[in-house]
Amino acid sequence: MSILTAIFALGGLTLVLAIMLIVANKRLYVFEDPRINTVEDMLPHANCGACGLPGCRPFAEALVAGKVLPGKCTVSSDVGQQAIADYLGISIGAEEKKVARLACAGGTNVAVNRASYGGLSSCRAAVLVSGGGKGCFWGCLGLGDCADVCDFDAIQLDEQALPVVDIDKCTACGDCVEICPKDLFTLQPISNRLWVACKNLDYGDVMLEDCQVGCTACGKCAMDAGTLITMEHNLPVIHYGTAPLNDQPIQRCPTGAIVWLDDQHGPVKGREAVKIIRKGERAPGVS
Amino acid sequence: MNESFGNIFINACLVNNFVLAYFLGICPFLGVSGKMETATRMGGAVTFVMLISSLCAFGIHALLVAIDAPYLQLISYIVVIASTVQLVEMFIKKMSPALFRSLGIFLPLITTNCAILGLALFQTNKGYNLPQSFVYALGAGLGFTLALMLIAGLREQMEFAEVPRMVKGTVLTLIIAGILSLAFMGFAGLGNG
Numbered sequence: 323m324s325i326l327t328a329i330f331a332l333g334g335l336t337l338v339l340a341i342m343l344i345v346a347n348k349r350l351y352v353f354e355d356p357r358i359n360t361v362e363d364m365l366p367h368a369n370c371g372a373c374g375l376p377g378c379r380p381f382a383e384a385l386v387a388g389k390v391l392p393g394k395c396t397v398s399s400d401v402g403q404q405a406i407a408d409y410l411g412i413s414i415g416a417e418e419k420k421v422a423r424l425a426c427a428g429g430t431n432v433a434v435n436r437a438s439y440g441g442l443s444s445c446r447a448a449v450l451v452s453g454g455g456k457g458c459f460w461g462c463l464g465l466g467d468c469a470d471v472c473d474f475d476a477i478q479l480d481e482q483a484l485p486v487v488d489i490d491k492c493t494a495c496g497d498c499v500e501i502c503p504k505d506l507f508t509l510q511p512i513s514n515r516l517w518v519a520c521k522n523l524d525y526g527d528v529m530l531e532d533c534q535v536g537c538t539a540c541g542k543c544a545m546d547a548g549t550l551i552t553m554e555h556n557l558p559v560i561h562y563g564t565a566p567l568n569d570q571p572i573q574r575c576p577t578g579a580i581v582w583l584d585d586q587h588g589p590v591k592g593r594e595a596v597k598i599i600r601k602g603e604r605a606p607g608v609s
Numbered sequence: 610m611n612e613s614f615g616n617i618f619i620n621a622c623l624v625n626n627f628v629l630a631y632f633l634g635i636c637p638f639l640g641v642s643g644k645m646e647t648a649t650r651m652g653g654a655v656t657f658v659m660l661i662s663s664l665c666a667f668g669i670h671a672l673l674v675a676i677d678a679p680y681l682q683l684i685s686y687i688v689v690i691a692s693t694v695q696l697v698e699m700f701i702k703k704m705s706p707a708l709f710r711s712l713g714i715f716l717p718l719i720t721t722n723c724a725i726l727g728l729a730l731f732q733t734n735k736g737y738n739l740p741q742s743f744v745y746a747l748g749a750g751l752g753f754t755l756a757l758m759l760i761a762g763l764r765e766q767m768e769f770a771e772v773p774r775m776v777k778g779t780v781l782t783l784i785i786a787g788i789l790s791l792a793f794m795g796f797a798g799l800g801n802g
Contacts, residue, residue: 332684339689342692346696347699352702352703447769
């Protein structure tokens, strides 16, 4: 008798639940545009967030909804963007390529260390010990957290322990911007070729003790640059977009802190800039 | 059973914490406790599912008593809780995509978790009525969240600590879990639990 009870009770229970789920599946079905999956397959699956959305799937949803254009995805190739644009019947919406730029030029040959840091080889760890061992409080610590975090292998440390961004590989995902404890990276449109490679807020002589290529706050670059360059807190600030850029402002810079970024040859310094010959490490007190 | 609500809550949340005293739900406890944010969301999802399953268990128990078949308790609990959570998941997906995104991926993971089933069986054994069951489920869920958040916070800090290589990773997590469990023994006797 009890076996019959069990069979009927469980059978009835599962039957009721099954019917409930079937009905719910039909009634509560959420329609998803099948194009979202197709578009997602066409995206690079880097999930880097460079487009400003949390990942490739939300980007695909936004694309299908018409909220963004394929050009926002800086990781996919031109061909890939065109394919998505053709599939959805929209324009690419070309965005100017952005790259990560480092606002420091203080490699080991020009910038001194005040203390020797021997802990975990990570900028974020070093910065916890009174800001790291570097003389310049604002400067790059050169332990390569940015190179480690870069998913695209676009950042390498050079011989002077300064990160160099490969602008062909850089997708402007912003990971290095986030990781740098000194906030030295920013994402810049590639046409912003006039660039202040220094964040030191000290006055000239104090700064020169720590670094030979920092900004002395002399203001020569801003002299006849009009509204393009203004001096703020001992640093020149370039107001991109207010005037066409040219390489005039770099020519009078005594240290070469303001540079012209040349894609082929790297940063170009002005005529007046002090020449750096030293390759090895600069000791404190040596000019 | 005339336990007060406060007693039931303290009992489920601290004294007989599901994770640290009963050792139920260890899988999510170790699995998703690496980051504070996911831990909080997992805790929220567990609390939510516990409330639902407590309600289901109460109804099913009444039904089984009516047809005089209490030996079907375990199997019907599993079936009913799993289906109800599935149903609620569909409902949330339809009604609130934002909530679904934050809880959604955890719901199917914990539907058949032993902490959920344990809750249903305990409350039946203790003979709680409906409001008491509700408070019991709330306490158990919040206790689970508390344990998860505690270990997530500790693990986040331990990332920076220099520990011997042999205890790195899972081993360290288990040691921390053990110490936490010992610490929770200190609650014994509170609220007549």
